Amino acid sequence: MTSTSLLWFRRDLRLGDHPALAAAADHNHRVLGVFVADDVPLDASGSPRRAVLARTLAALAQAMDGRLLIAHGRPRSVLPRLARAVDADVVHVSADYGPYGRRRDEQVQRALQDAGVEWVATGSPYAVAPGRVRKSNGERYAVFTPFYRGWTDHGWRKPARSGSGVDWVDPGEVDGITAHDPQEYARTVPAGMSLPEVGEQAALDGWRTFRDEALDDYDGDRDRPDRPGTSHMSVYLKWGSIHPRTLLADLAGRRSTGAASYRRELAWREFYADSVFHLPESVWTSVDPVIDRMAWDSGQPAEERFEAWRAGRTGYPFIDAGMRQLLAEGWMHNRLRMATASFLIKDLHLPWQRGAEHFLEHLVDGDYASNNHGWQWVAGSGAQAAPFFRIFNPLTQGEKFDPSGDFVRRYIPELRDVPGRKVHRPWELDGGVPAGYPEPIVDHADERAEALRRWQQRG
DNA sequence: AGTCCGTTCGA
DNA sequence: CGAACGGAC
Numbered sequence: 001m002t003s004t005s006l007l008w009f010r011r012d013l014r015l016g017d018h019p020a021l022a023a024a025a026d027h028n029h030r031v032l033g034v035f036v037a038d039d040v041p042l043d044a045s046g047s048p049r050r051a052v053l054a055r056t057l058a059a060l061a062q063a064m065d066g067r068l069l070i071a072h073g074r075p076r077s078v079l080p081r082l083a084r085a086v087d088a089d090v091v092h093v094s095a096d097y098g099p100y101g102r103r104r105d106e107q108v109q110r111a112l113q114d115a116g117v118e119w120v121a122t123g124s125p126y127a128v129a130p131g132r133v134r135k136s137n138g139e140r141y142a143v144f145t146p147f148y149r150g151w152t153d154h155g156w157r158k159p160a161r162s163g164s165g166v167d168w169v170d171p172g173e174v175d176g177i178t179a180h181d182p183q184e185y186a187r188t189v190p191a192g193m194s195l196p197e198v199g200e201q202a203a204l205d206g207w208r209t210f211r212d213e214a215l216d217d218y219d220g221d222r223d224r225p226d227r228p229g230t231s232h233m234s235v236y237l238k239w240g241s242i243h244p245r246t247l248l249a250d251l252a253g254r255r256s257t258g259a260a261s262y263r264r265e266l267a268w269r270e271f272y273a274d275s276v277f278h279l280p281e282s283v284w285t286s287v288d289p290v291i292d293r294m295a296w297d298s299g300q301p302a303e304e305r306f307e308a309w310r311a312g313r314t315g316y317p318f319i320d321a322g323m324r325q326l327l328a329e330g331w332m333h334n335r336l337r338m339a340t341a342s343f344l345i346k347d348l349h350l351p352w353q354r355g356a357e358h359f360l361e362h363l364v365d366g367d368y369a370s371n372n373h374g375w376q377w378v379a380g381s382g383a384q385a386a387p388f389f390r391i392f393n394p395l396t397q398g399e400k401f402d403p404s405g406d407f408v409r410r411y412i413p414e415l416r417d418v419p420g421r422k423v424h425r426p427w428e429l430d431g432g433v434p435a436g437y438p439e440p441i442v443d444h445a446d447e448r449a450e451a452l453r454r455w456q457q458r459g
Numbered sequence: 460a461g462t463c464c465g466t467t468c469g470a
Numbered sequence: 471c472g473a474a475c476g477g478a479c
Contacts, residue, residue: 223460338460377460389479390461397461448462452479461479468474 124367125243126270127156130277133270140278142383147274148267159245195330196235196364203236204246211250218258225322225333226407231262234365235331237269244269272369275383283368284353286381291388293459297349305348308441309340310358312411315433315440317424318398319343321411328411330364335401341378342392347447349454352379388455391448398424412437 133150134140141147196202210231214221221229236242244266251259276283286292297305308314312323322336332340337359344355356375360366373382380388402408405423409416414437415423426433433439 334460342461386460387479391479392460393462455479463478465477466475468472470471470473 124238124273125245126273127151127244127248127266128154128270130270130273133274140274141271144268144271144384147271148264151267151270156245156248159243159249196232198239198241200236200241203233203242206232206236207242207247207250215254215258215262216256218256219261222261223335223401225325225335226402226404226410230333232331234367234370238365238367269370272373275373276369282376283372284356286352286379287376287383288381288385290458291352291379291381294454295349295457296351302348302350305441306344306350306354308438309344309348309350309355313438314343314394314442315427315438316343316394316398316444317405317408317412317415317426318402319394321402321408324411326359326362330362332359332363333407335397337374338378339392339394339397341375343394345379346388346391346451347394347442347444349447349451352376352381389452391451393448394444395424 128151131140133147133154135146135150141150196206210233214229214231217229221227223229233242233247237244247266248263251263275287279287305314309319309323312320312327314320314323318336319340322332322340325336326332341352341355344350345352352375356372359371359375360368363371376382377385380386380390398405398408399421402424403421405418405421408423409418414434415426418426418429418434422429426437427439
């Protein structure tokens, strides 16, 4: 009997002649796909992001009846050789533009055509391919608003008919797939985690629900993590389950402010991808190096604060709820992404890359361009970022955007019995901070002043 | 896509 | 005396 395999490799392995391929054949394993992970940290286990990617790709591989080679983030010159090694005649490559080379799609396509291999690309699709929107003199747009104008003027094709590509299958049907990576990373999900459904149908269902029930209120509700005000399309856009042109076409006939705001958010995603296309190094290095001249914390106490931040144990309920949402769902509301990022950078004085790395590790929608440039926006090191001195107050943010405290109580069981907005200030409760929940690890007013001091004294 | 502080304005 | 506003960081 033939069983199926989804093989996982580290990027430093030579795949073409890897013994796992031969072993799979020896054991009558049909190779569904080969996934080469190098756009996520490799040492973390139980990453929900990789789990969602794995399910998405497994569903795709299943739909392609095993004729599929999935090589994500791999140097493209080896793809034809890989395709022959696993007897695949269709190759799936991610179409996003990471730091591994611009214009690679064209090179890949040519190489695969030469090898007689059919090529399909899904993953991180854009209405306008990164690099295409240019000023009249051919230079890139470095500022969002002019980019937005140029992007709109550029225009884009109509979306492909839904279902015209790959028919996605229920991920439940591919449960028999086993991972051969010794660490089984990406296949293991922490118990109790709830991950989004994968595939095109789930994306379309989610979109229609958002469009019909929340889009008109998007302007007002998008900043409210206690309400279902956002689309949750990021994971489907990231992994190519839905195309932004599908969403844009649906928005085109709508005049509401919500529709306009949402279109603008899609444009931000394309702007950041365009930025990475032109400046691949900006994924991990500050666009404006002024931030690098500041003093940042390191050493044991700093590592302990970093760990408290990651675990959602800073003592600031709004921050902790966001960080725990990330751990529980592999997703965090955008308002919390900004607030928790500000806290790491400006209250804990740690470099933005530390936080970006943690987010990429856990976010099911984790994307180099959007995530890392989002971090640079908060840090004040982006091309068009918020100024460094724009510092979020973790308490004010909570009381303003989660006024009833419902969001905090949803993610912090220690505070579940504290009613109303008082939940944002557990240290002021009669009887003190509830058992099991930490005191604030830093004083925000002190650390805000400290951050501004370091900003003033930068070299 | 922020916060803080000092000042002014109106109840 | 609190809301509103402007400038500074």
